[in-house]
Each structure stands twice: as C-alpha cells, then as structure tokens.
Amino acid sequence: MKIKAVASKIGPVVIVVAAIVALWYVGAVIMNTPWQKDMYQRAKVEWTTSQLIRDTLAQKRPVLPAPHQVLEEIYKTTVLKKITSKRSLIYHAWVTLSSTMLGFIIGTILGIVLAIGIVHNRALDKSLMPWVVSSQTIPILAIAPMIIVVLNAVGIQGLLPKAFISTYLSFFPVTVGMVKGLRSPELSHLDLMRTYSASQWQVLWKLRWPSSVPYLFTSMKIAIAAALVGAIVGELPTGAVEGLGARLLAGSYYGQTIQIWSALFMAAFMAGSLVALVGFANTYVLKRMGMAT
C-alpha cells in the first residue's frame, strides 16, 4: 500500500523529467544543427542524418549542450579535479555557499529582530513596515555591483560584500513571516498570559516565539533560496574571480556554454539541497515541539 502511494507520487514526476530530458535532446539537435551544417559545408563533407545527430551532441561550444555533456563536465570538474584547484567546481561552489550561509544567517537574525520590534511597537509597525515591504520592490540586485565595487574601493573585500547582498534579500521574507508568526497566538492564549501577569518578555519567549516557529521555517526556505541568488549575482562584478557567478560570467565571456550550464546545474543542486535541509530541520524541530501534523 505504502509502496503504491510512493509510486503514484514519484511516477508522474519521473515520467515528466524523462520527457523534459527527451525534449532537451531534440532541442539540442535542432539548435546545434545550423552551425554543424555550416561546418560540413566548409569541410565539404557528405553527411548523413545519424552522423549529424551524433555531431550536434558532441560540439565543443554548442548553442545548447546536451544533458550528458553537462553531466560529463560536472563529473570532470568535481570528481577528477582537486578540490583546492581553481578549476574545480566544488571550490567555486564552496565560495558561493559560504557567502550564502553568512548572508542567510545575518539576514535571518536581522529579520527576527525587526519582526520582534514591529510586533511590540506600534510606531515601528506603522513607520517601518511599509518601508520593509517597499524595500523589496527596489531591485536591490541592481545595486549589487555598486556595493561590491564601492566596498572594494574602501578596502572591504571577499565574503562580506557578497554576504551583505544575501542578507538584504533574505531578511525580508523572515521579517514578514515572523511578524505574521509572532501575531499568530490566539487572543485567548494572550489573555491567559495576562491573567498570569506575564511580562512582555515572558509572553514573547513562552507564547509568541514557540507559535511562530512554523512561520520561521517557511520563511527561511524562501530566504535561503534568495540568499543564494544574492551571492551568485554578487560574484558577477568582481571580474569573474571565484564562485558560481564568476563561472557564469567567465563562461559567457568565452562562449563556454557547457561551463555555464554546469555552473547552473551546480547552483540548482545547491538551492535544492539547501531548501531541503531547511525542510528537514523544520520537520525535526516541529516533531520535537510536538507540533508536527
């Protein structure tokens, strides 16, 4: 029964993924064909369709690389290269991951502090909250290069400027989610705390905080994905030195499409596992708190 349930859940996903991969191969052949035909014409080679298909899937700088090319590149740059090597994808992923995590942690703490302030002070709620919301309609990623370059000019380099962008992107979901979460206790519960003559701190620590935990994890899932985007974009303007963003930029400079796609896959894999990690922490904590559904 259980196996059947899992199968009915995973089955469609697997089939859809297979369909996407198949479509990808077709797309790769179609998009790479013009260049390949051009090559044949120049070399004056007779070609057959099967030859064409094989060649389009093995170009060095294809318009759209085939999935197996990307996986091969990932294998080459992760398993076969030493981790300390500058050509190792794991090294670049680590650079991005460290600034993502730093920014995410600072952003989460900042978001929680802001939310606590907003919940407890009416003036903060009315004056700050609209700005928190509109701060996110500003495309902050657009000023990422400026923050990096300017902080560089003052002598702050490396992790911090990138982490700053991640912080900016990740504090917002946490603030909004936590304001909601800290206000989620029912009125009767709050009244009960009042009958105990609990202080504001006690209400916060014993009632509001525990009931906001599910909201915190939901926001943290969004925040960590946003922090990764911030870190990647933050790596663009440093002149393609290190990190996944730098790999993207270098790849686009030199037309190394396979390199771009492998960096993209790595970023996707990282985003997926980070979100999953927060998800696991969520289930574990809620179970320990007896709140799991």
Place this chain on the structure above:
Amino acid sequence: MSKFQKILSNLGLAGVFLAILFPGNDMFLQRGSVDWMVLVSGVILMMVGFAIVKSPAGKFLTLWLPGIVSFYAVTIILAELDKSTDFRSGFWLLLLGAWLLGWLFVERLSAIADTPDIVSLVRNIAIPVIFGLWLLLGWEVVVRGFDVPQVLLPPPSMIAARFAASTSILWADFKQTFLQAVLIGYFLGCGSGFLIAIVIDRSPFLRRGLLPIGNLVSALPIIGVAPIMVMWFGFDWQSKAAVVVVMTFFPMLVNTLAGLSAASNMQLDLMKTYGANYRQTLFKLRLPEALPFIFNALKINSTLALIGAIVAEFFGTPIVGMGFRISTEVGRMNVDMVWAEIAVAAVAGSAFYGVIALIERRLTFWHPSLRA
C-alpha cells in the same frame, strides 16, 4: 503618554535646549535671531503642553508641537549644511533633538486609534512618509557632516541634482529596460504560465508530475540563465525579455495551479447540481477563487521581472538600459548617476507593484484579508 514617549520627549527637549544654550559657534542659532526665538518658544510651549498633557489643549500641543519644532529644526540644519563646513556641538545637539522629537511625533501619531475614515488613511500614509523623510535627512546630514567620500555614498541632494540633470538618459534607459524588456517579458511569462496551468489542470497526471518540478524550479537561481539567453537572443531587449519570461513563468504556474484547487468540494458540488459544464465552472467559480493566488504570483513576479531584466543587462547590452548604465557608471565611479538610476528603478518597481495591488483590491474585494 507611555513611559517610552516620556523618555523620548525628555531627551528630545534636552537636545534642543542644550543646542540653544551651547551652540558652539557664534554664527549658529544667534541669540535673538528668528530661528532662536522660534526654537525657544517651541520648547517653552512644549513644556507647558507636557505639564497639562491630560487636558485637550495639552494633548493637542504635545502631538503637533514635536512635529513642528522637529521640522523647523530640520530647516535650520539644512541651511547650516549649505552655509558652513564647520559643525560644532550645537549642530549635532540640534540634530539629535530634532530626530528624537520627530520620533516622538511619529510615536504619538501612531498611538491614535484607527478609524475607518479619510483622516486615518492620510495618517497611515503620512507616518511612513515622515519616517522616510527622516531617513533621507539623516543620510544627507551624516554624509555631509562627516565628509563621507562621495564614491562611498553620495548625499541625496546630489543624487536629486544628477537626476534632474540627466532625465533624457534616464528616460531612454527606462524605455529600453522597463517598457520593453520588463513589460513584454512579464506579460508573456505570466500569460503563458497562466494558460499552461489551466491546460495542466485538466490532467491529474501532469499536475502530479509538474507541480513538484515547478516548485523546485521556483526556488532555483533562475537568474543564472541570463548569459544563455543573451547568447541565444542577442544583445537587445529580446534576450532580457526572455530572461523575464523564464523567471516569471514558474511562480505563475505553481500559484495558478494551487489557486485552481482552492475551490471547496461543496462549491464544486453546487456547480454540479446547477448542471454547469467545465467552462462555466472554470469561469464562474474556480478562476475567481484562484484570483488571490494569481495576484500573489503577479506581485512576486513584478519585482522578479525588474531584477531579471536589470541583471541580464550585466551580461551584454546595446549602450542603453538601466543595468548597462549601472554597471558602466560604477566602473567610472559616477556613483550619483548609479543612485539616480536606482531611484528610477525603485519608483518604477513600487509603482508597478502598487498598480497590481490596486487591481487586486478591485477584483478580490470579497476576500477575507481585504474585508476586515
């Protein structure tokens, strides 16, 4: 008055009072000048107000006087910024006092209970605006008072001057990035996400297969496809629109799918008893039920679209566009121009978001979150 407000008022009054006593500079707040007289009378009136705070007159005085004195002190501070370069104790004390009184004003304003009339609405808009103005002023004064290098952070006045001087460039960039890449990409991305969601919704198999993938893709750093799109579609706005399409497609797809399953079984059964066919059920029940979800996606996408278009321009553009301008002017250390461009982006982004929020209000007036 709460304890906190009392502390604010005492400290704020002390700041202004000390600034009057110890200006530190003979030219600043000269005894007997208009500024001096206004501040002194303001402080005295405020003290009277706090003494009789229980009476209506006291309430009136303690609400509005901090705002008025704070505002007047700001004009003095701004005038002083233009006149001199030597800032002494009185200047900073006055700034501190004005800031605390401004905070008190906001505190007092937001303590007033909300009523469902226009006064309350104006107040709720005025509070964040006052807060924002104070942020701008603090920025201006700190940058100019402490001589922060302009490369690091230009004062708002300089950005405003630059903005006014280069409106034609800004307009060209706005047209290229916002009116072409963002809007076209946004409509294509949201539209296709919406339509495909409706198609997928008819097949439970596709829904179960695509929804987890859509959720996963929504969390991915899709911005990374920007270099690929620039390679495929060239340097002009088409490639940016393509990035925007890819970025906005999945949030729309996932949200619309979630929205289409929002109608409850009871409602669906009712439609069935009416003998409604698929099309009628879709248009009269399920789509209206899905509207809050769809608008959620539209709002998320409005910011994503702007970000996508601007970041995509970092990977190659013709010599116009907001992202292009930002990255080149940063290289030339023209930080004021960068900030002017950011101001355009901020206003455009907020307006875009605001328009969608307004439409949402008109269309989903029945939803509990708007009825309250």
